[in-house]
Amino acid sequence: MVGNLSLAEEYYGLSKLDSSLRQRLSPFSTATTTSSSFRHLVAMKEVSQGLDVSSEEEFASQSTLLKEFASLPTIEKAWVFESENGGSSRAMFSISQPNLLGNKKRTHILSSHIAKQSDGSVSSQWAPFPVEMLGVSAIAPSPSGQKMLVIRNQENDSPTQFEIWGPSQVDKEIHIPKSVHGSVYTDGWFEGISWSLDETLIAYVAEDPFPSKPVFDGLGCKKRGSTEKDCNNWNGQGDFEGDWGEAYSGKRRPGLFVFNIASGDVHIVDGISKSLSVGQVIWAPKNDELDQYLFFVGWPSDCGSEKIVRKLGIKYCYNRPCALYAVKASFHKSETDKIETKTEDKTAAINLTQGISSAFFPRFSPDGKFLVFLSAKSAVDTGAHMATDSLHRIDWPTDGKPQTSLKLFEVVPVVQCAEEDCFPGLYCSGFLRNPWLSDGRTMIMSSYWRSSQVIVSVDVLSGRVSRVTPNSSASWNILALDGDNILSVSSSPVEPPEIKYGYSTERKEWNWLDISGPVSIYSMKVKSMMSSLQYSVMKIPVRDTSLDLTDGARTPYEAIFVSSKTRKSGACDPLVVILHGGPHSSSSTDFNKNHAFLSTLGYSLLIVNYRGTLGFGEEALQSLPGKVGSQDVSDVLAALDGVIEMGLADPSKVAVVGISHGGFLTTHLIGQAPDRFAVAAARNPVCNLALMVGTSDIPDWCYVGAYGCNEGKNYFTEAPSFDHLRVMYNKSPISHLAKVKTPTLFLLGAQDLRVPVSDGLQYARALKENGVEVKVFMFPKDIHEIDRPRSDFESFLNIGVWFNKHFQ
Ligand SMILES: CC(=O)N[C@@H](C)C(=O)N[C@@H](C)C(=O)O
Numbered sequence: 094m095v096g097n098l099s100l101a102e103e104y105y106g107l108s109k110l111d112s113s114l115r116q117r118l119s120p121f122s123t124a125t126t127t128s129s130s131f132r133h134l135v136a137m138k139e140v141s142q143g144l145d146v147s148s149e150e151e152f153a154s155q156s157t158l159l160k161e162f163a164s165l166p167t168i169e170k171a172w173v174f175e176s177e178n179g180g181s182s183r184a185m186f187s188i189s190q191p192n193l194l195g196n197k198k199r200t201h202i203l204s205s206h207i208a209k210q211s212d213g214s215v216s217s218q219w220a221p222f223p224v225e226m227l228g229v230s231a232i233a234p235s236p237s238g239q240k241m242l243v244i245r246n247q248e249n250d251s252p253t254q255f256e257i258w259g260p261s262q263v264d265k266e267i268h269i270p271k272s273v274h275g276s277v278y279t280d281g282w283f284e285g286i287s288w289s290l291d292e293t294l295i296a297y298v299a300e301d302p303f304p305s306k307p308v309f310d311g312l313g314c315k316k317r318g319s320t321e322k323d324c325n326n327w328n329g330q331g332d333f334e335g336d337w338g339e340a341y342s343g344k345r346r347p348g349l350f351v352f353n354i355a356s357g358d359v360h361i362v363d364g365i366s367k368s369l370s371v372g373q374v375i376w377a378p379k380n381d382e383l384d385q386y387l388f389f390v391g392w393p394s395d396c397g398s399e400k401i402v403r404k405l406g407i408k409y410c411y412n413r414p415c416a417l418y419a420v421k422a423s424f425h426k427s428e429t430d431k432i433e434t435k436t437e438d439k440t441a442a443i444n445l446t447q448g449i450s451s452a453f454f455p456r457f458s459p460d461g462k463f464l465v466f467l468s469a470k471s472a473v474d475t476g477a478h479m480a481t482d483s484l485h486r487i488d489w490p491t492d493g494k495p496q497t498s499l500k501l502f503e504v505v506p507v508v509q510c511a512e513e514d515c516f517p518g519l520y521c522s523g524f525l526r527n528p529w530l531s532d533g534r535t536m537i538m539s540s541y542w543r544s545s546q547v548i549v550s551v552d553v554l555s556g557r558v559s560r561v562t563p564n565s566s567a568s569w570n571i572l573a574l575d576g577d578n579i580l581s582v583s584s585s586p587v588e589p590p591e592i593k594y595g596y597s598t599e600r601k602e603w604n605w606l607d608i609s610g611p612v613s614i615y616s617m618k619v620k621s622m623m624s625s626l627q628y629s630v631m632k633i634p635v636r637d638t639s640l641d642l643t644d645g646a647r648t649p650y651e652a653i654f655v656s657s658k659t660r661k662s663g664a665c666d667p668l669v670v671i672l673h674g675g676p677h678s679s680s681s682t683d684f685n686k687n688h689a690f691l692s693t694l695g696y697s698l699l700i701v702n703y704r705g706t707l708g709f710g711e712e713a714l715q716s717l718p719g720k721v722g723s724q725d726v727s728d729v730l731a732a733l734d735g736v737i738e739m740g741l742a743d744p745s746k747v748a749v750v751g752i753s754h755g756g757f758l759t760t761h762l763i764g765q766a767p768d769r770f771a772v773a774a775a776r777n778p779v780c781n782l783a784l785m786v787g788t789s790d791i792p793d794w795c796y797v798g799a800y801g802c803n804e805g806k807n808y809f810t811e812a813p814s815f816d817h818l819r820v821m822y823n824k825s826p827i828s829h830l831a832k833v834k835t836p837t838l839f840l841l842g843a844q845d846l847r848v849p850v851s852d853g854l855q856y857a858r859a860l861k862e863n864g865v866e867v868k869v870f871m872f873p874k875d876i877h878e879i880d881r882p883r884s885d886f887e888s889f890l891n892i893g894v895w896f897n898k899h900f901q
Pocket residue numbers: 408409410478673674675676678752753754755779794847848877878
């Protein structure tokens with residue numbers, strides 16, 4: 094157990110284990126203080142012989158604690174339907190929960206009646222139990238709330254199942270064979286499922302049908318179209334088709350399809366070039382039976398550049414150019430007088446946003462007068478993989494016909510320098526299906542605002558942005574709109590998520606009411622353990638102000654400090670420095686189960702939002718590319734110095750953990766500041782950019798990180814020169830390897846295409862060679878995030894045990 098008694102002791106008796114564990118673990122603690130080669134031996138012995146009894150006990154007790162957090166549900170989405178009797182609303186919540194035994198995410202639906210009372214409070218009545226959505230890939234209620242589409246993607250060659258549900262039964266079921274299309278995209282990015290207003294058609298995005306492959310038998314290649322079945326036949330590989338990298342491995346091009354509910358027909362929408370990947374489809378708001386348009390986002394396969402000859406990774410990469418397109422879908426009455434869908438072959442899709450390098454999340458205003466979209470033009474134009482967003486509007490022609498020459502208005506520009514307490518710019522990862530208040534011009538959306546997630550309103554005519562959630566440091570996320578009211582979840586590092594209901598008085602001031610959740614959603618144990626913790630958001634002044642920095646890059650960045658409310662015997666708890674990846678992402682103040690586990694084990698946490706983090710304005714973000722491994726490392730060390738100077742941490746008891754770019758920082762820190770970290774854990778870390786550039790799905794990221802945006806974009810090639818590799822090597826943790834002495838745990842996903850496993854393995858083996866204590870966990874089926882339920886659980890369990898072992 095760590096220095097002070099942990100918060101878990103009350104429930105799990107971990108403190109009782111403390112002294113006996115301490116004694117039984119003594120060979121390990123000796124190992125940490127004796128020669129590095131002995132440490133090496135201990136680690137090797139452990140790996141080869143499995144766990145000893147005391148480690149088993151530590152594992153058992155920590156896993157009981159971690160289980161409390163790991164199985165907590167997460168409220169993912171909500172839909173609100175008006176009640177027939179008015180006055181109250183019916184809400185449907187989609188809740189996910191890791192299923193450790195099945196190693197899958199379980200999704201269930203829980204329904205509730207929500208009513209605003211005359212005394213200003215809000216009451217909720219929950220269904221007695223949630224219903225599990227077994228085998229369901231996506232659900233999409235119709236605009237009227239009278240029907241619901243349920244999609245079940247099937248593994249292997251089985252058809253995709255579409256079900257149309259009414260209020261009490263399944264009204265229709267069709268199976269779509271793989272020869273029509275593959276799985277429906279439900280990834281939250283290409284994903285798009287849109288009901289036409291009259292609820293007769295559904296447009297959606299699915300994988301192109303399987304291409305025909307050559308068939309061979311004992312005599313050689315058979316003729317195309319041959320249907321002969323023979324057990325000696327085999328399917329050849331056919332041409333290699335690149336995919337969008339990490340998380341999209343083996344997935345075929347996303348294409349656009351329309352399902353006619355009455356006839357059960359499915360059509361491919363024509364007029365779309367095969368070089369475009371399609372996503373985020375919506376129907377035009379006008380309901381003209383003979384002249385309907387579909388709007389979608391298109392991403393070119395060559396990432397919009399002559400220099401780029403393939404699809405590069407797209408997950409977390411908003412710097413891939415994309416545009417909004419309109420395509421006409423025409424309808425004609427068939428002989429049987431039924432309405433059938435048919436798209437006009439000759440009508441090519443029209444690019445509506447030629448003047449801008451990025452346009453996505455299209456939404457029509459309720460009256461159809463304007464089309465609003467988000468843009469990551471700053472990311473595309475600079476090459477940073479994520480950057481500050483801008484919001485744009487197209488005033489829609491009164492005849493409803495799309496044209497290429499429509500004017501684009503900038504509604505919310507990119508904020509360059511974020512002034513203290515002012516709006517720092519938009520950083521959105523999604524829009525609600527219907528984000529509009531009843532005035533038809535105000536959109537409600539979630540965004541990062543420094544270290545918090547907040548909800549903002551945007552007047553798309555005046556461009557005015559207002560924060561609608563309280564000015565506290567907690568985080569808020571929008572779930573759905575209920576008319577002019579907002580259904581959301583709020584949480585903090587020490588408060589598990591709660592459902593909140595927001596209403597405004599003449600859109601000036603927003604008030605937030607608690608919706609009492611179903612009783613068991615967060616256990617009393619968890620709430621009680623968290624109640625002994627506290628957190629604060631610290632402002633960290635920039636150290637290197639003398640350098641040639643933009644104003645935005647000189648403004649303080651932030652770190653979230655989580656600690657016990659009570660300090661026993663005057664000593665500080667050991668500290669874990671936590672570092673996010675990206676580097677352009679964020680560790681916000683929302684509740685994080687794994688961080689909560691580390692806090693309850695008895696650690697203080699320092700979660701650093703170094704410069705480059707989203708939510709702090711574009712200049713601060715753009716200050717990092719080209720300076721990775723130096724500016725970000727010095728930001729983290731300055732934050733650490735800050736808490737030590739304030740007497741909140743003991744410099745001899747500091748651990749560090751990070752994923753991806755956060756793993757890059759972790760391994761840089763133990764190399765550049767070898768005396769400052771007692772123990773480390775790196776999850777899919779970038780350790781050698783010169784190796785990663787030849788193996789990753791985002792080699793361009795390695796160039797931008799090493800050279801900075803402009804130079805990096807210009808130098809990028811599939812054939813890095815010796816000079817390029819030298820610069821990348823010198824900016825990588827591997828160049829500081831000889832100085833490392835910190836015992837380090839590596840958690841690696843063997844299927845990671847982003848930071849291929851070779852990066853972490855090479856570094857771990859080299860550390861071992863130098864006699865540093867190293868332990869490697871390999872998750873054979875995991876990709877970059879290592880977030881499959883068992884892998885996530887085992888990762889943090891091993892991190893907890895590893896840290897405890899080194900703080901004996
Ligand atoms: C753009 C990107 O994926 N960068 C990786 C090296 C990285 O740091 N990933 C982040 C998103 C992560 O947290 O995994």
